[in-house]
Amino acid sequence: MPSSGGASRSAAPSASRPAALPALPSSLTGQRLDWGRCRATESGPAPGSDWQCATLKAPLDYAEPAGATIGLALIRARTRGDESDRIGSLLFNFGGPGGSGVELMPAFAPQYxxxxxxxxxxxxxxxxxxASAGVRCRSDRDIEAAEAVDLTPDTAAExxxxxKDATDFGKGCEKAGKTLGHVSTVEAARDLDLMRQVLGDDALHYMGVSYGTELGGIYAHLFPGRVGRLVMDGVVDPTAGRVGQAENQARGFQRALDNYFRSRGKDPKAGSREVAALLKRLDKRPLPAADGRELNESLATTGIAVTLYSKNSWPALTRGLRDAADGDGTALLALADSYNDRDESGHYGTSSHSQRAISCLDDKARPTAAQTKARLAAFRALSPVFGQYMGWDTAGWCHDWPEAGQWADPDVSAPGAAPVLVVGNTGDPATPYEGARRMAGELGKGVGVELTWKGEGHGAYGSGSSCVDSTVDAYLLEGRIPHDGKVCS
Structure with a gap:
């Protein structure tokens, strides 16, 4: 649920002056990728024969392009169409930050x-x-132990x-060494441009989802003349700082929960009071779950939130809340495990480690506990269910982080860039709809083209709207730009 953001116009110097950096050597820009069979990953078997994998070498530090390099894992499926109709490569980032495109691309490919x-x-x-020098900050045992930490502390001891848990997490991340200081979104955007060159494209064609929209916006700002057909879906508000982003998410998840209750013919305020009361009980006494584990308040909040990412998950929320009311925390705990990337054997993925490393290197904000407590009432007013959780997250997320942040907010202004299609979903919980309008505005007049879907869930493309899908397809495949402000209901 936590994600990166920024507050006032203050980008890092390297973000606003790309030409000031040394040129990349031909050993990088002219490298030939050795595409081969993909290997199995920790999360599953290797994808089928349609898929090829390769490793791209990029500078660890773009200020020293002839120095140390970092290997970036890539995956592709070649076009099925006639080669004469091929436009080029369409790059995808599915969000996070911290999501593995190598793992997610084959799973999502059918909708593309x-x-x-x-x-x-x-x-x-x-x-x-x-696989791109992934940051790992804790062992599985330490991650599971940390799940007992109260993420909405009520006492001085809690x-x-x-x-302390936040400090310990940061210390664990220091094991990544120099890499920890070079995982910023600005550097990832420069990686995108290196990929573009090595893949042989004159312009970057790109679809960014969630955090991927921030990455796309920064790319457009750095390289406006190299923007090809670029889609943003599930759009991060580029004008919201750490606190503003948390406020947006409290508002967005509460809005989605309200819509869930309305779909069941229940008064949203009454439903939220019941859920808030459940969480309060869990704060005092966790519920038993399968395998001798327990469902506490923090895990229950996560389990509830994860079902709001898609309307298709609403039945799972109904089951989870019903079972919890009956004294069984198993269903909600399983939902929390899915978000926390925990498998049945108790092994955890590292996407949340990478997410924290990237967002804390990006964002300068370091709210104190005192500042956070002063805002909690406002957070609770935004959401009686998620407000306390989101509010405290602002204090713990980058607390005592070993690397300084780079900006107060990302500069995504892109004067002169080709039109960018910005897709907003009115029921999006994680990146509320208002962020799409702000992103379009920040990209600049004639660049940001807004498309609205009156729907539910995180993101719009491939979510059941033929209007959205056909509009995005026409833009990417034919270059047809819809009128700014088009609405799909």
Whole structure:
């Protein structure tokens, strides 16, 4: 649920002056990728024969392009269409930050089958993620132990334990060495441009989802003349700082929960009071769950939130709340495990480690516990269910982080860039709809083109709207730009 953001116009110097950096050597820009069979990953078997994998070498530090390099894992499926109709490569980032494109691209590819008629579908693990020198900060045992830490502390002792856990997490991340200081979104955007060159495209064609929209916005700002057909879906508000982003998410998840209750014919305020009361009981006494584990308040909040990412998950929320009311925390705990990337054997993935490393290197904000407590009432007013959780997250997320942040907010202004399609979903919980309008505005007049879907869930493309899908397809495949402000209901 936590994600990166920024507050006032203050980008890092390297973000606003790309030409000031040394040119990349031809050994990087002219490298030939050795595409071969993909290997199995920790999360599952290797994808089928349609998929090829390779490793791209990029500078660890773009200020020293002839120095140390970092290997970036790529995956692709070649176009199924006629080579004469091929536009180029379409790069994807599915969000996080911390999501592995190598793992997610094959899973999501069926919904992009139409786009594969004219594009090679390409994704990647950003620097610091999974197979691209992925950051790992804790062992499985330590992660599971940390799940007992109260993420909404009510006492001085709980607050001290919460902040100590945040400090310990950062110390664990220091094991990544120099890599930890070079996993920023600005560097990932420069990686995108290196990918573009090595893949042989004159312009970057790109679809960014969730955090991927921030990455796309920064790319457009750095390289406006190299923007090809660029889609943003599930759009991060580029004007919201750490606190503003948390406020947006409290508002967005509460809005989605209200819509869930309305769909069941229940008064949203009454439903939220019941859920808040459940969480309060769990704060005092966790519920038993399968395998001798327990469902506490923090895990229950996560389990509830994860079902709001898609309307298709609402039945799972109904079951989870019903079982919890009956004294069984198993269903909600399983939902929390899915978000926390925990498998049945108790092994945890590292996407949340990468997410924290990237967002804390990006964002300067370091709210104190005192500042956070002063805002909690406002957070609770935004959401009686998620407000306390989101509010405290602002204090713990980058607390005592070993690397300084780079900006107060990302500069995504892109004067002169080709039109960018910005897709907002009115029921999006994680990146509320208002962020799409702000992103379009920040990109600049004539660049940001807004498309609205009156729907539910995180993101819009492939979520059941033929209007959205056909509009995005026409833009990517034919270059047809819809009128700014088009609405799909």
């Amino acid at each position: 089958a139409t786009l594969r008629e004219r594009y090679d579908l390409v994704s990647f693990d950003p620097r610091g993620v999974a 607050e001290a334990a919460y902040l």
